[in-house]
């Protein structure tokens with residue numbers, strides 16, 4: 001459980017998703033001694049199952065179950081190897097909770113690097129129009145909604161499960177489209193988006209068998225599989241993005257540090273001035289491209 005084969009850098013986030021609102025070992029109604037016993041037992045069972053963050057997860061599960069019975073059934077799901085976030089029904093992203101459920105990609109802490117880069121780009125603009133492509137559960141858009149009150153926000157994903165989750169997380173603030181990249185987006189966005197941000201699938205197909213078990217067995221393959229070199233979806237995005245961006249429009253996409261030079265070359269070929277930023281903590285890169293020239 002949450003043991004990552006050496007060398008599989010992509011999607012192997014080892015930082016636990018901490019919830020700032022968690023009060024570990026909160027009273028479950030059985031008195032402090034009984035709660036402590038539950039915490040100790042849950043921790044031991046999770047440890048036995050190979051869980052690296054056993055005590056922390058035990059606290060989260062105990063806190064997440066409305067009753068002891070609920071918490072016991074959540075523990076059983078976790079012991080079978082189901083990702084903690086599906087069991088809890090949420091993932092933490094930039095200090096906020098995002099609702100997630102089976103069928104939806106679980107937001108990774110590494111993507112906070114992309115969120116921060118997009119916020120930096122947005123802060124220099126008045127009422128920016130931002131598109132969150134391949135939005136998954138919509139956590140990037142929820143950060144933009146909270147931090148950029150004057151932004152005009154849009155999100156899109158191909159998977160109906162992701163679209164449903166994003167709508168749940170974003171409410172009426174952000175319209176979410178079910179769309180194969182740009183195909184189902186409203187025409188009025190054509191040529192007027194300021195920032196396109198995308199954390200699209202980027203695992204090379206041949207590396208899928210080496211992903212951590214939780215991702216491989218529980219997350220949708222279409223959320224992970226980036227095709228040859230892992231760059232097929234990102235290349236399509238780079239090629240199509242210029243037509244949707246306005247003057248000084250910017251594209252920001254996530255990939256692994258190793259993929260970044262190849263992707264930057266594709267971004268350049270699509271007419272952008274590319275820039276690579278790498279997060280040394282996660283070996284994740286953000287490749288951004290500013291339109292060198294408006295392409296009509």
Ligand SMILES: C[S@@+](CC[C@H](N)C(=O)[O-])C[C@H]1O[C@@H](n2cnc3c(N)ncnc32)[C@H](O)[C@@H]1O
Nearest residue numbers: 105107134135136157158159180181199201223
């Ligand atoms: C790696 S997940 C990232 C989700 C979210 N952006 C995040 O950072 O947590 C990639 C997402 O891209 C979506 N996706 C894959 N192919 C797509 C396509 N052709 N058009 C739109 N979305 C796509 C998947 O359904 C999945 O939700």
